[in-house]
Amino acid sequence: MLSFVVPSLPENGAPKQEQCSLSCALLSIVCSALALWNTALMSSTHGARARARIEVTAAIKEEARRQLAKEGATKLSLRAVARELGMASSALYRYFPSRDDLLTALIIDSYESLGEAAEAARDAAADAGPVRRWTVLCEGVRTWALTHPHEYALIYGTPVPGYSAPETTVPAAARAVLVALGILRDAQAGPGLAPPSLPPELEPEAARMAADVAPDLPPEVVMTALAAWAQMFGLIGFELFGQFNRVVEDRDTFFRHVAGQLARTVGLVDSRQDATA
Amino acid sequence: MLSFVVPSLPENGAPKQEQCSLSCALLSIVCSALALWNTALMSSTHGARARARIEVTAAIKEEARRQLAKEGATKLSLRAVARELGMASSALYRYFPSRDDLLTALIIDSYESLGEAAEAARDAAADAGPVRRWTVLCEGVRTWALTHPHEYALIYGTPVPGYSAPETTVPAAARAVLVALGILRDAQAGPGLAPPSLPPELEPEAARMAADVAPDLPPEVVMTALAAWAQMFGLIGFELFGQFNRVVEDRDTFFRHVAGQLARTVGLVDSRQDATA
DNA sequence: TCGGTTTCGAGAGCAGTGCTCTCGTTCGTG
DNA sequence: CACGAACGAGAGCACTGCTCTCGAAACCGA
Known part of the structure; x- marks a missing residue:
C-alpha cells in the first residue's frame, strides 16, 4: 500500500x-x-x-x-x-x-504518541511566556524523540517502504504541529506577536498556506513557524542519528538555546517570565 | 559491522x-x-x-x-x-x-558526492557576497538531495542497520560542512562577520567545538553555523520525505528565503551584491 | 620450470523473510 | 438448524543474507 x-x-x-x-x-x-x-x-x-x-x-x-x-x-x-x-x-x-499496512498503523500510533507528548509539554508550561512555552514544546518533542528513537525514525526518518505516507496519516501527523500553532495563537491573543518580514515573492505562498492551516494567524508567522518546525527536526535528527557525535557534547543547553532562537525568529517576544526562567 | x-x-x-x-x-x-x-x-x-x-x-x-x-x-x-x-x-x-560493509562503502561514496556538489556550489558563487554564497551552497546541497534522494536518505535519513556510522565515514561526512565553514572564513577575512550572541552557559561548549573544528573562527559563529547546518537538513528532509506535501508548494523560493535567514543568523552580513542578486 | 600457497568463483545448503493458497473448524445469523 | 462468513493452521513459493566446501586458476619462491 x-x-x-x-x-x-x-x-x-x-x-x-x-x-x-x-x-x-x-x-x-x-x-x-x-x-x-x-x-x-x-x-x-x-x-x-x-x-x-x-x-x-x-x-x-x-x-x-x-x-x-x-x-x-x-x-x-x-x-x-x-x-x-x-x-x-x-x-x-x-x-x-x-x-506495510501494519507499519502504517504503527506510524499513526507514533504520530499520536508524539502529539500527546507535545500537548503535555504545552500544558506543563501553560502559564509561562511565549518564548518559554515554545522552548518547552520543542524540548518535549526532542525528549520524546530521544526516548522513542525507532518511532521517531519511523515517522521523520527515511520512509521505510516507499516515499510518501498514505493520506490516513495526515491528521495524526498534524497533531503536534497544531500545538505549536496554538502557542502562537495564544501569544497573538495575549503578549503579542512580532510578525517577521517576508520577501514579496513569498507572500502569496504564505497567504495560501495560512488559509489552509491557520487563517487566524498572520501569514508570515505561519510560514516562518513551519520553517522553524522543520528546522527543529533537523536538529533532533542530527542528534539522534549520530551526526553530532564528537561534535556537540552539551546537547541539552545547545538545543534549548537554538529552540529559543527559533521562537524569536517566528515572532514570539520575550516576556518577564521568559527572562527570569 | x-x-x-x-x-x-x-x-x-x-x-x-x-x-x-x-x-x-x-x-x-x-x-x-x-x-x-x-x-x-x-x-x-x-x-x-x-x-x-x-x-x-x-x-x-x-x-x-x-x-x-x-x-x-x-x-x-x-x-x-x-x-x-x-x-x-x-x-x-x-x-x-x-x-553492511557494502552499504558503508556506498555511504562514503554518497558523502563524497555531496561534498563535491557543495564544493561546486561554492565555486559557482565565489565572487558573490557572503549571504548569497551561503544561500547558493544551501541550494546546492538541496539540489543534490532532490536528485539523489536515496543517497540522501542513506546518509541523513535513518541509519539503516544500526544507529551509528563507523569511524571511517567521518572524514567524508565532514567534507560538505567544511565548505560552509570555508565561506564563513572568507567572510571573516573580507566583508566581515557579525558574531551572534551566545548565553554564557554555552560559551565553554562553543569554545571546545571551535577548537576542534575551526580554531580560526569565533566560537559563537562555529556553534551557530553547526546549528544552522542541521536546521537546513531539517528543511531538506521535510521536503524530501513528504512532510511538506500539500503544505508548501513553491519550495524553491521558500527554501531560498529560509537559507538566507539562516545565513544572517550565523553572522553573515548582506553586501551590495546580495541586495542586487 | 615445478610445487605449494593463496585467491577466486561456483554450487549447495541453512535459516530466515513476506506472502499465497487451501482446508478444516468455528461462529453469527437468517 | 443450516448456511455462509470469518478464522486459524499448515504447506509451499520465491526471495534474502550468509556459510561451507571444492575445484580451478594465479602467484611466488626454490
Missing part, C-alpha cells in the same frame, strides 16, 4: 514488480475495507467475535510496537510477531493485509 | 543475536584487513590479479549504487547485484564481508 504512492521515483520494470504494484492496489482496497469493517464493529459492537477481532488486532500492534522499539522498523518481522503471539504467521494476514 | 556500534539502544537478548554481534566483530576485523589489502594493492599494483580485484570491487559498487538509486537502501540485495554482474552471490563475499 505504501509503495503504491510512489509516482516520482523510478520503479524497476520487471514484470514481477508490476504484478506486485497491482496486487498492492487491490490490497489497499482490501485494507480500507478491513478498516471500515473494524470501525463498524467498534461502533456497534456486533458480538463476541468482533470484540475478539479488535482485541487480537490490538495485541498484534502491541507486540509489533515492542519489536519496533527494540530493533527498529527494518527488523520488524511479521513471522516474529506471530511467533510471539503463538499463532501462525498466515493468520496475521486476516488483520493486516501486508507488512 | 554497522550494527556493532550500537551502545545506547537495547538489543534483544536472544543467544542468536549475541552470536551475530560476535561474528560481526570478527567480520569488522576481516573487513579492515580487506580494506588495507585493497589499498596496499592499489598503491603497489602487485599484478594483473590485484587490478582485477579493484576492478571487480568497483563494478560491484557501481551496480550496487545503481540499485540504491533505483529502489533505495532497504531493497538493495547482494544476490541481485551478483545476478546483474553474472556471478555467484557467494563470490561477492570475497570483496565485501557483509551487506
